[in-house]
Amino acid sequence: MPFLRLLLLTALGLLATLVQAAGFSTMEVPADAQGPWLRGAVWTPCGTPDGEIKLGQSVIPGVQDCPVAGAQLPLIVLSHGYGGSFLGHHDTAEALANAGFVVAAINHSSDNYHIRSGPNDRITALATRTTDIKRLIDYMLQQWPARTALAADKIGFFGFSRGGYTGLVLAGARPDFERLPPLPGSPCASAPESPACGQMRQSFRELLAAPLAHDARIKAAVIADPLSMVFDAEGLKSVAIPIQLWASAYGGDGVTPESVAAVRRNLPAAPEWHVAENGAHFGFLAPCSPAQLESIPEICNDGPGFDRVAFHAAFNAEVRAFFRQHLLLTAKP
Numbered sequence: 001m002p003f004l005r006l007l008l009l010t011a012l013g014l015l016a017t018l019v020q021a022a023g024f025s026t027m028e029v030p031a032d033a034q035g036p037w038l039r040g041a042v043w044t045p046c047g048t049p050d051g052e053i054k055l056g057q058s059v060i061p062g063v064q065d066c067p068v069a070g071a072q073l074p075l076i077v078l079s080h081g082y083g084g085s086f087l088g089h090h091d092t093a094e095a096l097a098n099a100g101f102v103v104a105a106i107n108h109s110s111d112n113y114h115i116r117s118g119p120n121d122r123i124t125a126l127a128t129r130t131t132d133i134k135r136l137i138d139y140m141l142q143q144w145p146a147r148t149a150l151a152a153d154k155i156g157f158f159g160f161s162r163g164g165y166t167g168l169v170l171a172g173a174r175p176d177f178e179r180l181p182p183l184p185g186s187p188c189a190s191a192p193e194s195p196a197c198g199q200m201r202q203s204f205r206e207l208l209a210a211p212l213a214h215d216a217r218i219k220a221a222v223i224a225d226p227l228s229m230v231f232d233a234e235g236l237k238s239v240a241i242p243i244q245l246w247a248s249a250y251g252g253d254g255v256t257p258e259s260v261a262a263v264r265r266n267l268p269a270a271p272e273w274h275v276a277e278n279g280a281h282f283g284f285l286a287p288c289s290p291a292q293l294e295s296i297p298e299i300c301n302d303g304p305g306f307d308r309v310a311f312h313a314a315f316n317a318e319v320r321a322f323f324r325q326h327l328l329l330t331a332k333p
Contacts, residue, residue, distance in 0.1 A: 021046045021047075021048055021049055021050040021051075021061070021062060021063050021066070021098065022043045022044065022045075022046060022050075022061070022062045022063070022093070022094040022097035022098055023042075023043065023044040023045070023046035023048075023062065023063050023064075023065070023066030023067070023068065023069075023097065024041060024042070024043055024044075024053055024060065024062035024063065024064055024065075024066070025041065025042050025044075025064065025065045025066075026039070026040070026041050027040055027041065027042055027104075027139075027144070028040070029106060029135055029136055029139040030139075030143075032135070034131055034134075034135055035109050035128065035131055035132065035135060036109050038106040038107065038108075038109060038132060038135065038136065039086070039106065039107050040086045040104060040105050040106035040107065040136065041086050041087070041093075041104075041105055042102065042103065042104045042105075042140075042144070043062070043090075043093040043094060043096070043097035043102070043103040043104075044066065044068045044069070044073075044097055044102050044103075044146070044149075045068065045069040045070050045073065045097055045098070045100050045101075045102070046062075046063050046066035046067070046068075046069055046097070047066075047067075047069045048063045048066055049063075050062060050063065051063055051064075055087060056087075057289055057291040057292050057295065058087050058090065058289055058292070059289055060087070060090045060091075060094065061094060062094060068102070068146045068149045070100060070149060071148075071149055072149075072150075072151040072154075073100060073101065073102045073149050073150055073151060073154075074100075074101050074102070074151055074154035074155070074156060074323065074327040074328060075101070075102050075103075075104065075137075075140055075141075075150050075151070075154065075155045075156070076093075076096055076101050076102070076103045076104070076155075076156045076157070076158055076323060077103075077104050077105070077133055077136050077137055077140070077155070077156075077157055077158070077218075078092075078093060078103060078104065078105035078157075078158045078159070078163070079105075079108070079129065079132075079133055079157070079158070079159040079160070079162075079163030079164075079166040079167060080105070080107070080108065080112070080160060080161075080162075080163050081160045081161030081162045081163055081253070082111060082161060082162045082227075082253065083111070083112065083113050083115075084108075084112065084113060084160075084161075084163075084285075085107050085112055085113045086105035086106055086107050087105075087286075088160070088285050088286065089105070089158065089160065089284075089285065089286055090286050091286040091287065091312055091316065092158065092286070092312070092315070092316050092319060093105065095316035095317075095319070095320055096316075096319070096320060096323065099320050099324070101156075101323060101327075102140075102149070102150060103158075104136055104140050104144075106132060106133075106136050108125070108128070108129055108132050109128055109132050110124065110125035110128045110129075111125035111128075111129065111162065123177070123180065125162075126162070126165065126175070126177070127210075127212065129162065129163075129165070129166040129169075130166055130169050130170050130212050130213035130214070130215070131212075131213045133157070133166060133170060133213075133215070134170070134213045134215050137155065137215060137217060137218075152217070153219075154219065154327045154328070155217045155218050155219055155327075156218065156219060156220045156221065156222070156323050156326070156327050157170060157171075157218045157220070157221040157222070158221070158222045158224075158319065159221070159222070159223055159224070159226070160224045160225060160226075160284050160285070161224070161225055161226065161227055161253065161255060161281065161284075162226075162227050163224075163226075164223040164224055164225060164226025164227065164228070165226050165227040165228065165230065167218075167221045167222075167223050167226070168221075168223060168226060168228070168231060168236070168239060168263070169212050169213075169214065170213065170214055170215045170218055170221075171214070171218060171221055171239045171240075171241050171243070172214050172238035172239045172240065172241075173231055173235055173236050173238065173239050174212075174231075174234075174235045174238070175212070175230035175231055175235060176230055176231070176232065176235055177205075177230055179229050179230050179232070180229065180230060181229075186200065187200055188200060188201065218241060219241055219242075219326060219327060220241055220242045220243075220244075220322065220323060220326035220327060221241060221242075221243050221244070222243075222244045222246070222319050222322060222323070223243055223244070223245050223246065223263075223271075224246040224284045225246060225247060225248050225251070225255045225260060225281050225284055226245075226255070226260060226263065227254060227255060228255070228259045228260060228262065228263045229259050231262075231263060231266065232266060233265075233266040236263065236266045236267050236268065237268055239267055239268065239269075240268070240269070242269075242271075242272070242322075242326045243267060243269075243271035243272070244271060244272040244274070244318070244319065244322040245260070245263060245264055245267075245271040245272065245273055245274070246260075246274045246275070246276060246284065246315075247260035247261060247264075247273075247274075247275050247276070248260075248275075248276045248279045248280050248281050248283055248284065249275060249276060249277055249278055249279055249280070250278075250279065250280040250281070250303070251280065251281055252280045252281030252282060253281050253282070255281055257275075272322060274318060276306075276311060276315070277305075277306075278303065278304070278305035278306040279302070279303075279306045279311060280302065280303060280306075282298075282299045282300075282302075283302055283306055283308055283311060284315075285299060286312070287308045287309050287312060288300035288308075
């Protein structure tokens with residue numbers, strides 16, 4: 001790592017210690033004409049020493065409902081992957097809150113750990129994700145109880161897997177869903193010429209024909225192992241915000257290193273590029289608790305040569321440095 005970058009990351013680590021903990025509170029985005037209610041959480045800068053909060057199988061450091069410390073705080077909105085939850089990247093949220101950012105995450109309305117349905121729903125849920133995040137930003141700026149502490153012109157995005165797809169679309173990308181391969185279990189996988197497959201494709205075209213939501217309020221984005229085969233150079237040409245792009249060495253869950261590298265090549269401005277050496281797709285999720293290691297080993301266990309805890313310490317420092325550079329150091333006065 002170049003000396004100046006190492007110095008910057010070290011300095012940012014020292015700055016993070018000035019805020020002693022991450023405040024944590026759950027929240028709900030109310031239902032409206034754009035969609036159903038959304039369950040989520042907010043991490044905030046907090047001036048109280050860390051405690052422990054138990055949430056299901058997760059135990060996270062933080063202070064429940066701590067008063068927000070600071071003013072004109074940048075906001076980061078977070079989008080999880082397929083079948084995930086707002087807690088999937090809690091350690092990254094905590095690291096950002098400790099550094100002076102407010103982080104908000106939701107369970108996506110048509111795609112979360114409660115909703116893991118058939119192949120039809122897995123595709124059609126791609127149409128609702130960007131609207132979910134747009135509604136989350138609206139809520140944080142207009143209805144969140146501590147909204148006066150936020151800087152409306154300093155909004156960033158963090159997304160993993162399908163959340164990475166979500167961030168690229170919000171930033172202006174146009175996906176081509178015809179590029180998606182047939183999902184296992186769908187009529188198009190077993191009988192691509194069948195009437196059932198034709199009907200499925202037509203229903204997808206109709207559902208996804210409407211323009212997906214973009215959001216110009218987002219000024220910078222961290223994208224980790226995105227579902228990206230739906231994007232080509234033409235579809236990515238309108239992405240103009242700074243991007244920090246991460247790829248795992250081995251991929252997984254439909255994401256390949258090659259598909260993420262194609263995003264790197266096709267973005268109009270070169271992203272800040274990182275590879276999780278020896279890591280697979282789920283290595284971007286927060287390190288698992290003992291209960292999670294036992295109940296979901298397929299997500300929690302990593303391959304030889306990859307230490308998820310050590311990786312996340314470096315990963316979170318890079319994410320924090322990127323958002324500091326693009327939301328604070330370059331922000332307009």
